[in-house]
Amino acid sequence: MSAQSLHLFTGSPSVAFLSKSNHHPRPSFPATLRPLPSAAAAAAFSGLSIRASASDGNPQSPSAPRVLVSDNGAGAVISRPASAGDAAAIEVDAVTEAELKENGFRSTRRTKLVCTIGPATCGSEQLEALAVGGMNVARINMCHGTREWHRRVIELVRRLNEEKGYAVAIMMDTEGSEIHMGDLGGAASAKAEDGEIWTFSVRAFDSTLPERTIIVNYDGFAEDVKVGDELLVDGGMVRFEVIEKIGPDVKCQCTDPGLLLPRANLTFWRNGSLVRERNAMLPTISSKDWLDIDFGIAEGVDFIAISFVKSADVITHLKSYIAARSRDADISVIAKIESIDSLKNLEEIILASDGAMVARGDLGAQIPLEQVPSAQQKIVQVCRQLNRPVIVASQLLESMIEYPTPTRAEVADVSEAVRQRADALMLSGESAMGQYPEKALTVLRSVSVRIEKWWREEKRHEAMELPHIGSSFADNISEEICISAAKMANNLGVDALFVYTKSGHMASLLSRCRPDCPIFAFTTTTSVRRRLNLQWGLIPFRLSFSDDMESNLNKTFSLLKARGMIKSGDLVIAVSDMLQSIQVMNVP
Numbered sequence: 143m144s145a146q147s148l149h150l151f152t153g154s155p156s157v158a159f160l161s162k163s164n165h166h167p168r169p170s171f172p173a174t175l176r177p178l179p180s181a182a183a184a185a186a187f188s189g190l191s192i193r194a195s196a197s198d199g200n201p202q203s204p205s206a207p208r209v210l211v212s213d214n215g216a217g218a219v220i221s222r223p224a225s226a227g228d229a230a231a232i233e234v235d236a237v238t239e240a241e242l243k244e245n246g247f248r249s250t251r252r253t254k255l256v257c258t259i260g261p262a263t264c265g266s267e268q269l270e271a272l273a274v275g276g277m278n279v280a281r282i283n284m285c286h287g288t289r290e291w292h293r294r295v296i297e298l299v300r301r302l303n304e305e306k307g308y309a310v311a312i313m314m315d316t317e318g319s320e321i322h323m324g325d326l327g328g329a330a331s332a333k334a335e336d337g338e339i340w341t342f343s344v345r346a347f348d349s350t351l352p353e354r355t356i357i358v359n360y361d362g363f364a365e366d367v368k369v370g371d372e373l374l375v376d377g378g379m380v381r382f383e384v385i386e387k388i389g390p391d392v393k394c395q396c397t398d399p400g401l402l403l404p405r406a407n408l409t410f411w412r413n414g415s416l417v418r419e420r421n422a423m424l425p426t427i428s429s430k431d432w433l434d435i436d437f438g439i440a441e442g443v444d445f446i447a448i449s450f451v452k453s454a455d456v457i458t459h460l461k462s463y464i465a466a467r468s469r470d471a472d473i474s475v476i477a478k479i480e481s482i483d484s485l486k487n488l489e490e491i492i493l494a495s496d497g498a499m500v501a502r503g504d505l506g507a508q509i510p511l512e513q514v515p516s517a518q519q520k521i522v523q524v525c526r527q528l529n530r531p532v533i534v535a536s537q538l539l540e541s542m543i544e545y546p547t548p549t550r551a552e553v554a555d556v557s558e559a560v561r562q563r564a565d566a567l568m569l570s571g572e573s574a575m576g577q578y579p580e581k582a583l584t585v586l587r588s589v590s591v592r593i594e595k596w597w598r599e600e601k602r603h604e605a606m607e608l609p610h611i612g613s614s615f616a617d618n619i620s621e622e623i624c625i626s627a628a629k630m631a632n633n634l635g636v637d638a639l640f641v642y643t644k645s646g647h648m649a650s651l652l653s654r655c656r657p658d659c660p661i662f663a664f665t666t667t668t669s670v671r672r673r674l675n676l677q678w679g680l681i682p683f684r685l686s687f688s689d690d691m692e693s694n695l696n697k698t699f700s701l702l703k704a705r706g707m708i709k710s711g712d713l714v715i716a717v718s719d720m721l722q723s724i725q726v727m728n729v730p
């Protein structure tokens with residue numbers, strides 16, 4: 143057993159660094175720190191541990207915390223061979239495990255992938271193909287499909303998770319109460335040609351829709367629009383000009399032809415600005431949305447994404463509703479940033495939420511298109527600073543709805559989101575109703591892995607200032623521990639960071655630092671494990687563990703070794719939210 147010690151008290155003026163050669167870069171980790179060869183099952187354990195604690199038990203106390211550094215690490219770790227039964231004691235997503243083994247620690251994918259499920263992907267085989275292709279989260283959009291359809295998709299995903307060992311999480315996305323078209327009388331799409339006159343109506347038609355007629359879901363529409371206004375379908379995919387108002391009917395001439403899709407979003411513009419009349423007063427969560435939310439809670443979805451969030455209040459309100467309703471209150475609320483108001487109140491909305499989505503589809507209909515890239519960068523940055531996962535969504539690979547290969551511009555767009563180190567990328571139409579859902583997912587996966595690697599090798603990631611976000615001193619300690627652990631991991635070139643976390647918070651703090659190595663996040667519940675699926679660089683495991691880090695590490699090492707996920711000599715750094723410490727060690 144190698145013995146080295148390093149004691150560091152923040153209260154004292156000097157820092158004693160007694161450790162030998164602790165700055166050696168990998169792979170020349172000092173020989174004295176290597177595990178001693180042992181004949182018996184008891185393996186020596188080498189390591190260094192740093193421990194911070196509030197000295198008098200009061201985290202707010204001004205009498206600074208003590209940092210203890212010792213070369214005894216966590217002490218001797220007894221490694222016993224894991225039995226086959228034991229291997230089941232740890233659960234990890236089968237696809238993530240395969241990717242890790244195939245790519246190696248360094249090159250395994252860090253960016254998470256969300257797929258919208260629709261008619262092209264709602265069958266069991268198609269869902270399985272997406273899971274195998276790297277889908278971390280399946281999204282169902284409540285704008286489309288019936289309750290029965292949504293229930294069936296959730297059921298199929300859950301069944302695949304159980305039977306095949308996947309850990310695909312479910313995200314339900316609300317419809318929101320923005321203005322949109324009706325469902326085209328059953329047609330899958332309709333073509334609007336240049337110069338054609340179409341009628342947009344708020345009338346309730348009891349028989350079939352007359353030709354070139356579109357129903358609008360917002361009763362105030364005919365009163366709010368003015369002759370000369372520009373009407374944008376789906377953020378400008380098709381454009382009309384309002385030429386005449388006749389009671390509930392608004393006659394419009396097509397100025398930019400294109401394909402109209404059922405329930406497409408509508409915005410109207412006057413003198414170059416988005417018109418926000420009474421429709422600005424529409425509730426963020428409509429009565430239909432509340433029913434959908436109840437459904438989501440009953441089904442135990444992992445995430446609820448809220449469309450067209452305007453302020454933090456609505457998120458706070460929803461979170462307290464969920465807390466009161468759901469048994470274990472563990473549904474994350476994702477704020478979709480897709481309106482001018484959400485940009486104005488960005489920080490408070492993100493702080494109130496458990497994550498955010500850069501919903502570029504509608505965002506691009508509310509602000510000029512050329513402002514979308516800077517808005518994206520800003521949202522991604524604020525989310526990282528405030529430690530909330532962020533998804534970049536919409537049109538990443540739009541052309542792949544029809545074609546089997548992406549455009550160069552699309553690949554560049556995906557690369558940029560990966561380079562910004564967003565937590566997740568999302569497919570919409572590409573996976574919901576496109577012709578090549580699996581191919582689109584493969585493109586996201588391979589571009590992510592390639593750009594992540596390039597960026598790591600070039601060491602070009604800009605250092606981002608990570609402010610303190612916790613409200614207590616103990617929170618600040620956790621943040622500092624994670625920042626230090628991530629920095630140590632980079633400097634020492636460790637193979638993996640291990641984090642033992644019950645709520646998942648400590649894992650997210652590590653993810654926020656975007657370290658060079660993957661983060662193995664051990665958590666005790668399946669629901670936390672599924673939610674961690676959305677966060678950059680985390681490989682979530684379910685494992686029951688105790689407050690005793692020695693025995694946790696011991697157990698983890700033997701279970702992961704039995705699965706071939708780590709091997710003797712791998713260098714890891716471990717942190718936990720039970721014991722505020724950083725431990726550096728070689729796997730015995």
Ligand SMILES: Nc1ncnc2c1ncn2[C@@H]1O[C@H](COP(=O)(O)OP(=O)(O)O)[C@@H](O)[C@H]1O
Pocket residue numbers: 258259260261283285286287288291403404405406503570571572574575
């Ligand atoms: N559950 C569903 N049932 C039928 N079609 C769907 C479903 N989900 C998505 N789609 C189709 O996929 C397209 C893209 O999905 P998405 O981006 O989520 O919706 P939207 O285009 O309404 O913003 C939709 O326009 C719709 O045509």
Ligand SMILES: C=C(OP(=O)(O)O)C(=O)O
Pocket residue numbers: 283285315449480500501502503504505535536570
């Ligand atoms: C993701 C988005 O929302 P939805 O697909 O629900 O319109 C978006 O607008 O980009």
Ligand SMILES: [K+]
Pocket residue numbers: 283284285315316317318449
């Ligand atoms: K939606």
Ligand SMILES: [Mg+2]
Pocket residue numbers: 449480501503504
């Ligand atoms: Mg939207």
